[in-house]
Amino acid sequence: MVEIPPFRNEVVKDFRDPADAAAMRSALDHVKGELGKHYPLVIDGRKFETERKIRSVNPADPDEVVGFTSAASKEQAGEAIEAAARAFRSWRQRTLPERAAYLFKAAELLRARRFEYDALLVYEVGKSWPEADGDVAEAIDFLEFYAREALRYAQTQPVVPIAGERNELVYIPLGVGAVIPPWNFAAAITIGMTAAAIVSGNTVVLKPSSDAAVIAAWFVDLLHEAGLPPGVVNFIPGSGSEIGDVIVTHPEIRFISFTGSKEVGLRINELAARPQPGQKWIKRVVAEMGGKDSIIVAADADLDAAVEGVALSAFGFQGQKCSACSRAIVDQGIYDEFVEKLGKRVASITVGDPRDPKNFMGPVVNEAALKSIARYIERGREEGRVIAGGKRSGDRGYFLEPTVIVDVDPKATIAQEEIFGPVLAVIKAKDFEDALAIANNTEFGLTGSLYTSDDAKIARARDDFFVGNLYFNRKSTGAMVGVHPFGGFNMSGTDSKAGGRDYLLLFMQAKTISRKV
Numbered sequence: 289m290v291e292i293p294p295f296r297n298e299v300v301k302d303f304r305d306p307a308d309a310a311a312m313r314s315a316l317d318h319v320k321g322e323l324g325k326h327y328p329l330v331i332d333g334r335k336f337e338t339e340r341k342i343r344s345v346n347p348a349d350p351d352e353v354v355g356f357t358s359a360a361s362k363e364q365a366g367e368a369i370e371a372a373a374r375a376f377r378s379w380r381q382r383t384l385p386e387r388a389a390y391l392f393k394a395a396e397l398l399r400a401r402r403f404e405y406d407a408l409l410v411y412e413v414g415k416s417w418p419e420a421d422g423d424v425a426e427a428i429d430f431l432e433f434y435a436r437e438a439l440r441y442a443q444t445q446p447v448v449p450i451a452g453e454r455n456e457l458v459y460i461p462l463g464v465g466a467v468i469p470p471w472n473f474a475a476a477i478t479i480g481m482t483a484a485a486i487v488s489g490n491t492v493v494l495k496p497s498s499d500a501a502v503i504a505a506w507f508v509d510l511l512h513e514a515g516l517p518p519g520v521v522n523f524i525p526g527s528g529s530e531i532g533d534v535i536v537t538h539p540e541i542r543f544i545s546f547t548g549s550k551e552v553g554l555r556i557n558e559l560a561a562r563p564q565p566g567q568k569w570i571k572r573v574v575a576e577m578g579g580k581d582s583i584i585v586a587a588d589a590d591l592d593a594a595v596e597g598v599a600l601s602a603f604g605f606q607g608q609k610c611s612a613c614s615r616a617i618v619d620q621g622i623y624d625e626f627v628e629k630l631g632k633r634v635a636s637i638t639v640g641d642p643r644d645p646k647n648f649m650g651p652v653v654n655e656a657a658l659k660s661i662a663r664y665i666e667r668g669r670e671e672g673r674v675i676a677g678g679k680r681s682g683d684r685g686y687f688l689e690p691t692v693i694v695d696v697d698p699k700a701t702i703a704q705e706e707i708f709g710p711v712l713a714v715i716k717a718k719d720f721e722d723a724l725a726i727a728n729n730t731e732f733g734l735t736g737s738l739y740t741s742d743d744a745k746i747a748r749a750r751d752d753f754f755v756g757n758l759y760f761n762r763k764s765t766g767a768m769v770g771v772h773p774f775g776g777f778n779m780s781g782t783d784s785k786a787g788g789r790d791y792l793l794l795f796m797q798a799k800t801i802s803r804k805v
């Protein structure tokens with residue numbers, strides 16, 4: 289039997305350590321010299337430059353081009369799917385331990401280049417140093433964790449013995465998958481979804497987010513450097529609205545692994561449900577989508593801890609995490625004190641170019657996001673009282689102030705729709721039961737947190753706070769691979785629990801084999 293080494297999470301860098309800070313500064317300099325390069329499509333291991341390019345820019349300084357990625361046409365997307373189908377014939381025959389070895393190798397290469405990947409995330413999506421490093425550390429964790437999971441599924445699976453037959457159950461792959469990640473965890477989610485699909489024996493077409501195509505190109509190169517055979521991962525950047533439907537509806541596609549917004553996820557789910565001529569299977573859709581995550585602050589909470597947890601959850605990476613707190617639901621008994629303390633805490637948040645580690649918040653990802661969030665803030669002015677932020681910060685780059693809007697009705701637009709930016713709605717609750725009812729009143733169900741010192745409230749929330757990831761007396765962000773398997777309920781998605789023991793099953797099917805003896 290194959291020995292499974294114990295899994296341990298990567299430790300996130302503490303940039304107060306002068307050696308790590310120096311390594312990060314040097315990586316930022318080095319990666320600056322790499323900016324503006326061209327990245328081709330990769331189909332069947334061969335690289336193709338196309339005339340049409342996706343221009344990836346630094347959101348802190350949009351004149352700075354991070355890279356140009358070739359954009360796949362619909363025909364090229366089809367060719368990539370055909371290449372993946374050809375590669376599947378041999379890749380599926382590799383054993384799970386053989387495939388796991390590629391992930392272990394990729395993890396080793398990524399660990400060696402950790403600071404460069406951190407630096408690229410600072411330039412490409414505007415992450416602060418710790419946020420960038422958390423993203424890359426999580427990517428390494430996914431590679432290590434899913435490799436071990438593959439070894440576990442390679443073991444003999446228990447079936448009930450019966451006289452006269454020898455029975456076994458084995459896990460086999462599905463086929464060709466489309467991997468469609470978002471930009472906000474441009475390392476972790478892209479790498480995690482791809483790794484899970486291929487280690488299970490599938491081949492894929494990877495269509496990265498148009499806002500984070502360069503880091504995906506780096507990763508595809510790294511996989512080939514790790515020795516991955518051609519055609520197992522095919523790289524087809526392109527606008528989702530142009531080539532997304534072609535990929536999703538292609539009859540050779542067996543599954544779609546998507547993380548992104550509710551709107552796109554639901555569209556994919558609907559399109560994938562319709563069988564196409566020549567299609568022999570029901571497509572499987574794994575769709576992890578948006579959130580409208582709440583932190584409840586009960587009257588008996590440690591108020592300082594709650595203020596800190598809410599501020600970090602709402603404004604870390606500019607509120608652009610699916611797990612970000614966008615609603616603080618506060619018991620009326622402590623409401624005024626909470627609001628006052630939160631206002632002061634938020635006033636201390638620094639906003640600016642994330643190359644400078646003194647800035648806690650960087651820019652939002654692009655101009656469309658800036659405008660959409662600004663519209664929500666204007667709406668918020670009608671739906672509550674702005675006590676912090678509310679404006680753009682600086683005139684270059686897509687910076688917004690951390691914004692807190694208080695006295696918001698639980699059914700207001702800014703209390704119901706995912707804003708995906710640094711905007712927090714504060715809602716007053718009559719008591720804990722009222723707070724819990726408010727927390728459950730959206731169509732989402734991703735993360736939630738409760739600050740309380742009362743075990744009875746914890747027990748109540750454990751049963752009835754309807755979210756996929758529930759936390760007590762801590763922030764609602766920062767799920768760790770293996771420790772906090774991640775995924776949400778209702779319109780937050782299919783609850784795939786990325787980084788958990790059930791995840792690889794979504795990329796495999798079980799075959800039962802019986803032999804008369």
Ligand code: NAP
Pocket residue numbers: 468469470471472473477495496497498499526527528529531532533536547548549550552553555556576577578579609610611706708734774775776780781
């Ligand atoms: P998005 O706009 O839905 O895009 C996600 C991916 O889908 C991108 O690669 C995008 O490509 C592609 N896409 C767009 N239209 C498509 C179509 N018609 N067919 C196929 N693919 C299409 O989301 P995002 O702005 O990148 O990410 C933010 C969202 O992700 C938020 O809602 C957030 O809550 C959610 N999220 C959820 C989780 C979770 O685990 N639940 C984790 C992270 C993020 P283009 O870039 O080319 O448009």
